[in-house]
Amino acid sequence: MPQLTVDALNPPGTKAWRLQTDHSWRKARFAEALQEGDFVTPDPEEVRPWLTGRLTKDWRGRVTWEAAPGRTTFAPGEISLHAIAHRSQPAPVPDREELRQVIAGTDTSARRTLCLHLNGRFLLCRPEEPSPAGDPALAAYGDSLSGSAYLGPEATEDDRYIAEQYRNFLSAWYHHLRTGRVGIYAGEPLWDSSAAELAERIRAWEPDG
Structure with a gap:
């Protein structure tokens, strides 16, 4: 099974961030390789709550996450949240x-x-x-x-x-x-x-x- 991270992407797709183990967010290239300090888990259920939250950026460029229970989509112009799978081994061909x-x-x-x-x-x-x-x-x-x-x-x-x-x-x-x-x-x-x-x-x- 792959390891999962949580990546955030701005609407134009020009800036991205990744969730860290201390629940902060670092600037990243979207879907880039794993780095030390990244929040990573093989369990989709640990990732799921983060994907239903909301990420906002202040005037200094810092991003913060807040819970948004019940949400299913992102509004136009909003930073989107994505699970990214990272594999360390070859994958099977579906049967x-x-x-x-x-x-x-x-x-x-x-x-x-x-x-x-x-x-x-x-x-x-x-x-x-x-x-x-x-x-x-x-x-x-x-x-x-x-x-x-x-x-x-x-x-x-x-x-x-x-x-x-x-x-x-x-x-x-x-x-x-x-x-x-x-x-x-x-x-x-x-x-x-x-x-x-x-x-x-x-x-x-x-x-x-």
Whole structure:
């Protein structure tokens, strides 16, 4: 499992900060490599409360964090907070057969969101749960699905549908590995490559440092 940090980014994307172990914030390059003193944890639940807070900057350029219970999005012009995943080992290629099995074993009357965990395993989440966008436990997520065309055994008989889902999630997984970002939308491909090409890129990927 990767280590997680909390990074903050200003709206233009020109300035970034990282949470420290003493709960201060240092200036940083967004998603940069780990440095001594950075707050870091393998547990997404330790990161989650920080992501729902609010970061403000005073006239001296110092930033401070305050709790903002219940918030789900950032307002225009507001500093945004992000979990960043840092890996020290190569990552697995998500398994197409596992994707098929996860879809096949789902109740077609339910509405579920297909997701990819940080460990590279497929799972289905309830859409009424907190938004998967930016979720520190997830590498990627797809659209909310329901009905036999998208969930259940009948859906897995559509090879084109399974191939499209698999390629989209491989694309998001590769983007996750390259950027450290979490909770990436996988409803469409982020890289103009085939599933086979993406799998090769994932196998060849090595963590920085």
